[in-house]
Amino acid sequence: MTFRAKLIISMLIVFIIAFDISVVIFVSRGQSMVLEARESAAADEFSSIYRSIDKFIRETYTESGKRDMDFCKGIINMYKTLYNEGSTKIDIEEGIYTGNNIYMTKALSMPYDDIVISYEKDISDYYNMQREWKRLFVIVNFIFAGVLFVLVYGITSYLTRPLYAITKALSEFRKGNYGSRISINTRDEFQPIADEFNNMAETIGASIEQINKNAEEKEMLVRNMAHELRNPLAGIQGFSEYLLSCDVNDEDRHKALCYIDSEAKRLSALSNKILNMGITENTDIDFEEVNTRDIGEEIKKYKEVGLEYKIDKIVCDRILITDLLINLVDNAVNADADKITIIFDKTEEYYRISVADNGCGMDQKELLSIFKPFYRVNKDRSREKGGAGLGLSYCESIAKVHGGYMEVHSQKGRGTEFMIFLQLFNK
Amino acid sequence: MYRILVVEDEKSLNDLITMNLEVAGYSYDKAYNGSDALDMIYENKYNLLLLDVMLPVIDGFELAQRVRHMDIPIIFITALDSLPDKIKGFNTGAWDYIVKPFEVLELMARINAVLRNKYGYEDIKIGDIEIHTRERRVFANNNEIILTKTEYDLLETLALNKNIALSREKLLQLVWGYDYEGDTRTVDVYIQKLRKKLSLEDKIVTVYKYGYRLEDKQ
Structure with missing residues (x-):
């Protein structure tokens, strides 16, 4: 049974019982008052009739001095005839009364005290009225129930409307429409449910979006990884097969061997990089206080760069940060830069190392993807240099394990600036 | 071509x-x-x-x-x-x-x-030998040479992969099928038969410790 049906039935029962009880009390009280009034009027009437009969008989007895039964009965019969037409009946009592009317008796005074006068007042009209009331009561009850049902039906439909809205939104959500929201404005107990649902839907929707995005990125990563691993593998396998099974001349043999060599090296470099990424993501790093000039000198050994020191000390993992900077310098060199500047600095919350070059730069579209694993801005050239597109994602994971992040600004044809932000230690 | x-x-x-x-x-x-x-x-x-x-x-x-x-x-x-x-x-x-x-x-x-x-099928020509792959018939200097089914399959496999050395295991797999449980000596026996029937002694070359190659230098 629906909540609404329960509501309708319980409301109808309560209202009808309350109505009936009050009507019954009201009517029965009214009836008993009517009956009392009728009874007192009848008593008055009987007493006046009795007094006139009694007086008449007593006066006659005083004049004659003897008891005359026939005369007495004649008087009573006269009264009997007199009242015969109306609702009142006067008679000499003749046994036990069994009717429904008002009935009173009284004995006459001496010496006729053996005669009892009876008085009967017909109140059948009262009983008729009572029957009429009952009939009316049943009719009114039905009409009232009908009207009440219509009213209650309307009220409950208004009150339960939020429930239907909530159900609809929930089922939409279950079907996968994560944008489904409950739009009610009732300001009652349903409002917090709707608000809570909407908040929950917001959170779940965002999570699901994130999950989908992650899955997509993961799939992309797997595709790229497959491509990067299988290409050199196919080369090595194919060329060795070629050498094994074909009668090749010296030139072709040399070519095949060179390819096997370079592909094997590529595979080994790639596996190192992938392992490196795993290490940075899962290892506790060695924080130590490092002199920025030491890092600078180390990079200078690798490649001539401009260096600027606005801070002397930096707390970081020296090997990882040096690796990161060398990676960025490598990128700059690959971007045809002839001037590379590294600046060690700090902001209020972070150490900031910036690596700026005057190389070929990147456009906005390229910038969006450069931190993604296996992404290469220039596919052909970078591969010739042995790149797999993992450098920047490696750099970013280094910055992340240092509690920081990386930013990049670039202009096509003008150059690129990478900024590495590392968590600041106030030692 | x-x-x-x-x-x-x-x-x-x-x-x-x-x-x-x-x-x-x-x-x-x-x-x-x-x-x-x-x-x-x-x-x-x-x-x-x-x-x-x-x-x-x-x-x-x-x-x-x-x-x-x-x-x-x-x-x-x-x-x-x-x-x-x-x-x-x-x-x-x-x-x-x-x-x-x-x-x-x-x-x-x-x-x-x-x-x-x-x-469609293309006839294979190796030196004097013509292989009509659709009819599975072999001619040497226009004289038909009768080959058994296995001999023909072996010849066709070698011819389709001419100049490529095929290991004995690979030949077993390609000609006799994956589930064949014979040993690689079988291959040697059939190669000898082919060489004899088609006078291919110098064309079917033994690759030391590996297998065979049908050479067709142009």
């Missing part, structure tokens, strides 16, 4: 495939990206396209889609081995789909199968 276009951005793999095509006697062209390949397909007439999927400029699937109307058979050679990728590949009208890393012998066999499917 069939002409094949190899579209593969990885120079090493492109060379690998074309070096093998060369050995097997196909003529070929190389392309390193999708758009060059497209131009070449419109300019020249190719009997077969070997396409990588992850290509610069235009990817392999799109390229296949664009040249579909030209009715050139396509074999994808790609690192993408997931079922959705394969289905996508076949939906573009590809005839075959090979996942890297691949065995060169398998690639050659598939190329052969596709060409045969598309252009």
Whole structure:
């Protein structure tokens, strides 16, 4: 049974019982008052009739001095005839009364005290009225129930409307429409449910979006990884097969061997990089206080760069940060830069190392993807240099394990600036 | 002679495939990206396209889609081995789909199968010997030589992979089938028979500790 049906039935029962009880009390009280009034009027009437009969008989007895039964009965019969037409009946009592009317008796005074006068007042009209009331009561009850049902039906439909809205939104959500929201404005107990649902839907929707995005990125990563691993593998396998099974001349043999060599090296470099990424993501790093000039000198050994020191000390993992900077310098060199500047600095919350070059730069579209694993801005050239597109994602994971992040600004044809932000230690 | 276009951005793999095509006697062209390949397909007439999927400029699937109307058979050679990728590949009208890393012998066999499917059986000629592959008949200087079924299969396998050394195990697999449980001596016996029947003593070369190669120097 629906909540609404329960509501309708319980409301109808309560209202009808309350109505009936009050009507019954009201009517029965009214009836008993009517009956009392009728009874007192009848008593008055009987007493006046009795007094006139009694007086008449007593006066006659005083004049004659003897008891005359026939005369007495004649008087009573006269009264009997007199009242015969109306609702009142006067008679000499003749046994036990069994009717429904008002009935009173009284004995006459001496010496006729053996005669009892009876008085009967017909109140059948009262009983008729009572029957009429009952009939009316049943009719009114039905009409009232009908009207009440219509009213209650309307009220409950208004009150339960939020429930239907909530159900609809929930089922939409279950079907996968994560944008489904409950739009009610009732300001009652349903409002917090709707608000809570909407908040929950917001959170779940965002999570699901994130999950989908992650899955997509993961799939992309797997595709790229497959491509990067299988290409050199196919080369090595194919060329060795070629050498094994074909009668090749010296030139072709040399070519095949060179390819096997370079592909094997590529595979080994790639596996190192992938392992490196795993290490940075899962290892506790060695924080130590490092002199920025030491890092600078180390990079200078690798490649001539401009260096600027606005801070002397930096707390970081020296090997990882040096690796990161060398990676960025490598990128700059690959971007045809002839001037590379590294600046060690700090902001209020972070150490900031910036690596700026005057190389070929990147456009906005390229910038969006450069931190993604296996992404290469220039596919052909970078591969010739042995790149797999993992450098920047490696750099970013280094910055992340240092509690920081990386930013990049670039202009096509003008150059690129990478900024590495590392968590600041106030030692 | 069939002409094949190899579209593969990885120079090493492109060379690998074309070096093998060369050995097997196909003529070929190389392309390193999708758009060059497209131009070449419109300019020249190719009997077969070997396409990588992850290509610069235009990817392999799109390229296949664009040249579909030209009715050139396509074999994808790609690192993408997931079922959705394969289905996508076949939906573009590809005839075959090979996942890297691949065995060169398998690639050659598939190329052969596709060409045969598309252009019908082609008689193979090696020196004085003609193999009519449709009728499975062999002629030496126009005289028919009667071969048993196994002898014929062995000869055809060697001829289709001419100039490529086939190991005894591979020959067992290709000629006798995967479930054959004989030993590799069987291969030697049949090779001797073939050499005798067709006077191929100098053409079927024994590759030391490996297998055999049918040589056809032009």
